[in-house]
Amino acid sequence: MNMNPENEAPKERALNFLEEIIEADIARGQTRVHTRFPPEPNGYLHIGHAKSICLNFGLAKRYNGLCNLRFDDTNPVKEDVEYVDSIKEDVRWLGFQWAGEYYASDYFEQLYEWAVLLINKGLAYVDDQTQEEIRTSRGTVTVPGTPSPWRERSVEENLRLFAAMRAGEFADGAKVLRAKIDMGHSNMLMRDPILYRILHTEHHRTGDKWCIYPMYDYAHGECDSIERITHSICTLEFDVHRPLYDWFIEQLGIFPSHQYEFARLNLTYTMMSKRKLLQLVQNKAVSGWDDPRMPTICALRRRGYTPESVRAFAERVGVAKRDNVIDLGLLEFCVREDLNRIAERRMAVVNPLKVVITNFPEGKTEYISCINNPENPDSGSREVPFSREIFIDRDDFMEIPPKKFFRLTPGGEVRLRYGYLIKCEEVVKDAAGEIIELRCTYDPESKGGSSSDGRKVKGVIHWVSAPHAIEAELRLYDVLFTRENPDDIEEGKTFTDYLNPESLVTKKALLEPALASVQAGDKFQFERVGYFTPDYDSKPGALVFNRTVGLKDSWAKIAEK
RNA sequence: UGACCCAUGGUGUAAUGGCAACACAGCAGAUUUUGGUUCUGUUAUUCUAGGUUCGAGUCCUGGUGGGUCAACCA
Numbered sequence: 001m002n003m004n005p006e007n008e009a010p011k012e013r014a015l016n017f018l019e020e021i022i023e024a025d026i027a028r029g030q031t032r033v034h035t036r037f038p039p040e041p042n043g044y045l046h047i048g049h050a051k052s053i054c055l056n057f058g059l060a061k062r063y064n065g066l067c068n069l070r071f072d073d074t075n076p077v078k079e080d081v082e083y084v085d086s087i088k089e090d091v092r093w094l095g096f097q098w099a100g101e102y103y104a105s106d107y108f109e110q111l112y113e114w115a116v117l118l119i120n121k122g123l124a125y126v127d128d129q130t131q132e133e134i135r136t137s138r139g140t141v142t143v144p145g146t147p148s149p150w151r152e153r154s155v156e157e158n159l160r161l162f163a164a165m166r167a168g169e170f171a172d173g174a175k176v177l178r179a180k181i182d183m184g185h186s187n188m189l190m191r192d193p194i195l196y197r198i199l200h201t202e203h204h205r206t207g208d209k210w211c212i213y214p215m216y217d218y219a220h221g222e223c224d225s226i227e228r229i230t231h232s233i234c235t236l237e238f239d240v241h242r243p244l245y246d247w248f249i250e251q252l253g254i255f256p257s258h259q260y261e262f263a264r265l266n267l268t269y270t271m272m273s274k275r276k277l278l279q280l281v282q283n284k285a286v287s288g289w290d291d292p293r294m295p296t297i298c299a300l301r302r303r304g305y306t307p308e309s310v311r312a313f314a315e316r317v318g319v320a321k322r323d324n325v326i327d328l329g330l331l332e333f334c335v336r337e338d339l340n341r342i343a344e345r346r347m348a349v350v351n352p353l354k355v356v357i358t359n360f361p362e363g364k365t366e367y368i369s370c371i372n373n374p375e376n377p378d379s380g381s382r383e384v385p386f387s388r389e390i391f392i393d394r395d396d397f398m399e400i401p402p403k404k405f406f407r408l409t410p411g412g413e414v415r416l417r418y419g420y421l422i423k424c425e426e427v428v429k430d431a432a433g434e435i436i437e438l439r440c441t442y443d444p445e446s447k448g449g450s451s452s453d454g455r456k457v458k459g460v461i462h463w464v465s466a467p468h469a470i471e472a473e474l475r476l477y478d479v480l481f482t483r484e485n486p487d488d489i490e491e492g493k494t495f496t497d498y499l500n501p502e503s504l505v506t507k508k509a510l511l512e513p514a515l516a517s518v519q520a521g522d523k524f525q526f527e528r529v530g531y532f533t534p535d536y537d538s539k540p541g542a543l544v545f546n547r548t549v550g551l552k553d554s555w556a557k558i559a560e561k
Numbered sequence: 562u563g564a565c566c567c568a569u570g571g572u573g574u575a576a577u578g579g580c581a582a583c584a585c586a587g588c589a590g591a592u593u594u595u596g597g598u599u600c601u602g603u604u605a606u607u608c609u610a611g612g613u614u615c616g617a618g619u620c621c622u623g624g625u626g627g628g629u630c631a632a633c634c635a
Binding site for chain 1: 571635
């Protein structure tokens with residue numbers, strides 16, 4: 001027992017409103033917490049889903065409960081097994097295990113029987129109106145709807161017609177099954193919502209067994225109920241659906257699951273609509289769902305994001321009912337925080353400038369020990385070759401330096417990272433006046449760190465040995481959209497007009513050769529957050545930090561002063 | 562113009578009728594073999610008008626502002 005307040009564990013964060021609801025339920029005697037993550041398999045998961053996943057699985061874990069993975073596959077025209085597989089992979093990658101894997105389509109028979117029950121109770125009817133007629137007779141938000149001429153059909157006729165719908169006797173759109181609730185209700189969703197529509201479409205799991213499919217509102221609450229979900233958590237826009245959710249459960253007298261809503265995640269410069277992301281993929285504006293510029297989980301994975309960093313992000317954005325737009329900088333902070341702890345550093349040069357060390361013996365190769373990760377002593381060190389000719393980054397040399405420029409200048413001295421102090425003696429230019437080479441001398445006594453006379457230099461730069469350097473392809477990328485909110489569209493434009501033409505730039509780069517995991521021709525990516533990651537598909541694992549490029553923004557700021 | 566949801570620094574999230582705080586971003590400084598990291602300091606917040614109360618960010622009423630809802634999508 002620790003009585004010293006200074007040594008107490010840091011205070012845990014305050015409960016979010018969902019945790020408060022759950023704790024109140026527990027205090028009231030509820031003994032079980034069971035949540036679910038219910039994606040429709042019609043696209044890939046994105047960072048917004050990550051928030052929902054972390055919430056649902058996190059809540060279940062916190063209260064020793066369970067969380068199901070349920071595919072809401074009630075609309076076969078949009079869905080595919082490709083999406084089912086990707087969703088499972090992404091949830092697993094995020095680090096979560098589902099208690100059970102379920103599909104709304106597993107419950108089609110039960111759902112059908114319940115629909116028959118509603119008909120028998122006089123609470124559902126088959127409507128022959130066209131889609132257009134149904135729409136206009138529903139009224140508007142300010143004017144009440146009018147009843148369908150088919151609303152008062154007998155139970156027997158409804159039963160017969162619904163069975164015929166299932167049997168495939170009607171064409172798509174010829175009939176629907178509707179709940180009989182209230183055509184004048186102030187909530188549009190309660191104006192005799194559609195329960196079943198006819199769709200002669202092959203389903204990715206049930207094949208051609210069914211030609212009628214349940215609607216979301218009819219299926220979702222009942223699926224929750226079947227799985228005995230205690231807390232059905234969804235986003236704010238489903239708020240108006242809750243009365244319907246409760247209505248079906250009440251009328252059917254089944255397990256009372258309850259729905260709670262939270263505000264979905266929005267990120268600056270990011271498109272979060274699955275439908276629009278699908279358009280980007282289909283129009284080939286991006287190379288696929290895992291194009292590293294996409295906000296999808298698989299793209300983040302490919303960019304070198306860790307599951308830990310995504311989870312930390314989900315935790316930091318919080319949970320509330322207020323609409324929010326999170327600064328993309330917070331996501332980037334979360335990766336940097338994690339990568340800074342675990343990533344091994346490597347040296348790289350993007351815009352090479354040749355440097356000849358005139359007093360270093362020709363043909364000699366020396367190996368210099370470099371620490372892999374200054375933040376983590378356990379990550380060890382590596383030997384990097386050093387020779388008479390090296391490359392540094394052009395940005396690390398300035399002929400006429402502004403104030404506070406700490407790197408190489410004519411006559412100035414700088415430290416080669418982990419190596420020697422070098423001094424620029426001569427700037428060699430071509431006929432056009434372009435700098436093509438620097439001739440420097442090195443201080444043989446300055447290897448590694450100290451210098452013989454104790455002098456210190458402020459600048460430390462990256463370098464690669466010219467004869468040993470490995471050429472690699474570097475993808476530099478930025479935000480996909482130029483607009484802070486790509487959904488906020490000006491007249492006459494679409495969201496694709498805001499695509500950032502510089503979101504992806506490919507460049508050659510020179511890397512130090514001592515990377516066991518790096519070979520010539522490898523592709524690398526440069527994050528705007530300040531690090532390199534290898535393309536996930538070619539080389540998962542290794543990470544490269546680069547000062548020069550990574551801090552370009554800071555450098556630009558200094559230059560302005 | 563109907564019903565419902567929401568309103569706290571630049572951005573998010575706390576404060577559960579009792580000193581408005583934490584994180585990100587910003588700014589300034591220190592440390593540093595990455596202009597990174599780390600550390601320190603600092604700028605900046607309760608939409609509005611009433612009411613209840615000894616006391617209101619919190620409760621009540623009105624207003625204002627934002628969002629959602631009129632797919633046989635989820």
